[in-house]
Amino acid sequence: MKENTIDHSHAAAIFNKDVERVNWHDQTLWFVRSKRDKSAHAIPEWEALRDTASKIKFNVLSNMHHYLQEFEAKAKENGIIVHWAADGAEHNKIVHSIIAKHGVTQMVKSKSMLTEECHLNDYLADNGIEVIDSDLGEFIVQLRKEPPSHIVLPAIHLKKEDVSNTFHEHLHTEKGNNDPQYLTEAARQELRNTFLTRKIALTGVNFAVAETGEFVVCTNEGNADMGAHLADVHIACMGFEKLVPERKHLGVFLRLLARSATGQPITTFSSHFKKPREGQEMHIVIVDNGRSTQLGREEFRNSLKCIRCGACMNTCPVYRRSGGHSYHNAVAGPIGSILAPNLDMKKNADLPFASTLCGSCTNVCPVKIDIHDQLYKWRQVLVKEGYTPSSKTMAMKGMSAVLANPTVFKIAGKAGRFVIKNMPFMVNNSMNAWYNQREMPAPPEESFREWYAKRAKESKDKK
Amino acid sequence: MSSRDSILNKIKSNQPTDLNELPSLSFLGLDKIDVIETYKTVLKGIGGFCEEVNSIEEVKAYIATHYPTAKRIITTIPEFGDIAETDWTNDDPHSLANVDLSIVTAHFGVAENSGLWVTDGILGQRVSPFIAQYLSIIVNKKDILPTMQQAYERIGNLDYGFGTFIAGPSKTADIEQSLVLGAHGARGLVVFLMN
Numbered sequence: 001m002k003e004n005t006i007d008h009s010h011a012a013a014i015f016n017k018d019v020e021r022v023n024w025h026d027q028t029l030w031f032v033r034s035k036r037d038k039s040a041h042a043i044p045e046w047e048a049l050r051d052t053a054s055k056i057k058f059n060v061l062s063n064m065h066h067y068l069q070e071f072e073a074k075a076k077e078n079g080i081i082v083h084w085a086a087d088g089a090e091h092n093k094i095v096h097s098i099i100a101k102h103g104v105t106q107m108v109k110s111k112s113m114l115t116e117e118c119h120l121n122d123y124l125a126d127n128g129i130e131v132i133d134s135d136l137g138e139f140i141v142q143l144r145k146e147p148p149s150h151i152v153l154p155a156i157h158l159k160k161e162d163v164s165n166t167f168h169e170h171l172h173t174e175k176g177n178n179d180p181q182y183l184t185e186a187a188r189q190e191l192r193n194t195f196l197t198r199k200i201a202l203t204g205v206n207f208a209v210a211e212t213g214e215f216v217v218c219t220n221e222g223n224a225d226m227g228a229h230l231a232d233v234h235i236a237c238m239g240f241e242k243l244v245p246e247r248k249h250l251g252v253f254l255r256l257l258a259r260s261a262t263g264q265p266i267t268t269f270s271s272h273f274k275k276p277r278e279g280q281e282m283h284i285v286i287v288d289n290g291r292s293t294q295l296g297r298e299e300f301r302n303s304l305k306c307i308r309c310g311a312c313m314n315t316c317p318v319y320r321r322s323g324g325h326s327y328h329n330a331v332a333g334p335i336g337s338i339l340a341p342n343l344d345m346k347k348n349a350d351l352p353f354a355s356t357l358c359g360s361c362t363n364v365c366p367v368k369i370d371i372h373d374q375l376y377k378w379r380q381v382l383v384k385e386g387y388t389p390s391s392k393t394m395a396m397k398g399m400s401a402v403l404a405n406p407t408v409f410k411i412a413g414k415a416g417r418f419v420i421k422n423m424p425f426m427v428n429n430s431m432n433a434w435y436n437q438r439e440m441p442a443p444p445e446e447s448f449r450e451w452y453a454k455r456a457k458e459s460k461d462k463k
Numbered sequence: 464m465s466s467r468d469s470i471l472n473k474i475k476s477n478q479p480t481d482l483n484e485l486p487s488l489s490f491l492g493l494d495k496i497d498v499i500e501t502y503k504t505v506l507k508g509i510g511g512f513c514e515e516v517n518s519i520e521e522v523k524a525y526i527a528t529h530y531p532t533a534k535r536i537i538t539t540i541p542e543f544g545d546i547a548e549t550d551w552t553n554d555d556p557h558s559l560a561n562v563d564l565s566i567v568t569a570h571f572g573v574a575e576n577s578g579l580w581v582t583d584g585i586l587g588q589r590v591s592p593f594i595a596q597y598l599s600i601i602v603n604k605k606d607i608l609p610t611m612q613q614a615y616e617r618i619g620n621l622d623y624g625f626g627t628f629i630a631g632p633s634k635t636a637d638i639e640q641s642l643v644l645g646a647h648g649a650r651g652l653v654v655f656l657m658n
Binding site: 044045052059062068090155158163180183188192212223245247249252273288292 | 465476477478490492509589622623627629639647
């Protein structure tokens with residue numbers, strides 16, 4: 001999977017070439033958002049739940065040092081082997097060392113955005129380990145050698161015809177059979193064999209409980225459980241922010257997660273792993289990879305409350321019309337655009353600008369992260385640190401010089417009106433992005449100041 | 464320094480200096496609902512079937528009618544010993560690959576999402592509700608709780624190795640948002656509400 005290095009606006013422009021498909025993508029995600037609304041509105045105490053969840057996570061952030069050690073101690077007591085990884089590279093090495101220790105070359109994996117973030121699959125492939133992603137959406141994009149375009153709906157950018165073609169090529173399904181039932185059954189048969197033959201299964205973690213040392217994995221398909229309960233070794237990878245203090249707090253988050261994600265009342269399976277089954281080996285890899293840095297950025301700290309429901313993506317007008325791949329980051333959309341600059345400011349400097357700051361993300365976030373405020377704040381940081389394109393900085397500096405001086409402003413206004421009226425080609429050309437899919441209004445005959453001066457003169461003359 | 468210690472040190476120096484209080488949960492989950500009706504409606508909405516029964520015999524009759532072709536049925540409930548295998552709990556979990564129907568009991572159910580709480584103690588094997596083609600779960604009607612709030616109050620600090628809430632049959636909508644039942648786990652779920 002090659003890294004997409006095109007910046008968001010250019011990638012979005014390419015995505016937007018197929019108008020019909022963009023409209024379909026937009027409507028599909030809005031449909032998911034609508035289901036979220038219906039589900040949320042059916043819970044009278046929805047806002048109280050969001051508020052409580054946000055406060056619980058706020059407590060976790062302020063007591064992370066203690067909770068992590070509590071979690072580690074309990075997990076060890078439960079017979080789980082705990083590892084710590086400072087960054088993606090260390091995480092990948094740890095996972096590989098466990099696999100290598102058991103002398104196997106194949107692993108089945110359920111959905112884990114953390115392993116996407118760390119590029120685990122590429123690392124393992126380079127080391128001769130074959131990984132099969134077992135979530136249907138991830139299985140589809142893996143066959144196509146694409147990254148997931150959405151954290152909850154990995155193949156949301158694809159139409160059933162695309163899936164049918166991919167399965168025909170790799171699983172030899174009937175050509176042209178686009179029936180989702182038929183295609184899902186084909187994947188079920190294929191992956192069942194995978195589950196039954198893999199000695200090692202890797203899963204993500206939705207929540208980890210400090211009080212008990214258990215972790216919870218949520219799926220609809222049952223793929224995490226099929227993998228974990230059949231394998232000799234279960235590896236669970238988690239960013240350290242997945243912690244909740246006590247078991248009872250799971251109730252709050254499980255009520256919010258699936259409703260926010262897809263509008264379901266809960267995922268089909270909410271599996272609590274506390275101890276390895278008899279004869280099984282269970283590992284937890286706790287990963288930092290920039291999270292402790294983000295914890296220290298007061299303005300962006302709240303982004304660590306995220307429970308990866310994807311609601312901010314489904315509602316985002318920019319995400320819906322630019323697609324997940326445009327964000328060139330494991331987590332796309334509004335929340336991804338806050339998390340990504342923390343991982344690599346230079347590479348992801350474009351992302352906080354991929355937003356209209358409309359605030360819809362903040363309104364749907366189940367843990368009340370001030371997403372659009374943080375996007376705005378990242379812009380300030382990125383400009384200050386010199387990570388924005390010089391064309392933008394120059395334009396802003398020019399604008400600020402014009403707006404700061406009344407005489408310059410007057411002359412610039414006059415010149416602008418003259419140019420738009422008499423030499424439109426000077427501004428309306430391919431060099432000026434403002435004219436992409438946009439027409440400027442007709443220039444007024446006179447400026448407000450001119451009009452005001454004239455009016456004052458006229459009323460004086462009347463007297 | 465180990466990664467563990469360096470991560471923990473960095474967290475300690477970067478986390479907020481003041482501890483933010485944990486909120487109380489006692490005011491949650493108090494909305495009045497018709498627990499059984501809600502349970503049934505939600506379960507239907509997510510693709511499960513619900514049968515109200517008065518006895519084990521009624522469950523057996525239902526299974527005989529609805530799964531006439533089932534070749535291998537497993538259970539952990541001794542009363543089903545005449546129609547299902549009960550001696551598989553110490554076998555290699557892979558040997559359950561050909562199970563058509565698994566019958567288990569649940570500790571309790573949750574009305575707001577139709578989830579049923581099961582633990583390895585009553586599953587026999589952790590994989591048993593996932594690997595079977597179809598799943599039947601029996602739960603006492605009086606053990607249906609309103610929300611997840613009550614669910615975790617009920618679980619309390621009970622010990623288990625593995626526990627899961629099962630809400631409906633396994634499903635996916637990963638192909639163009641079209642709902643398909645039977646992704647990797649059970650293709651169908653019948654919940655027997657025992658009076």
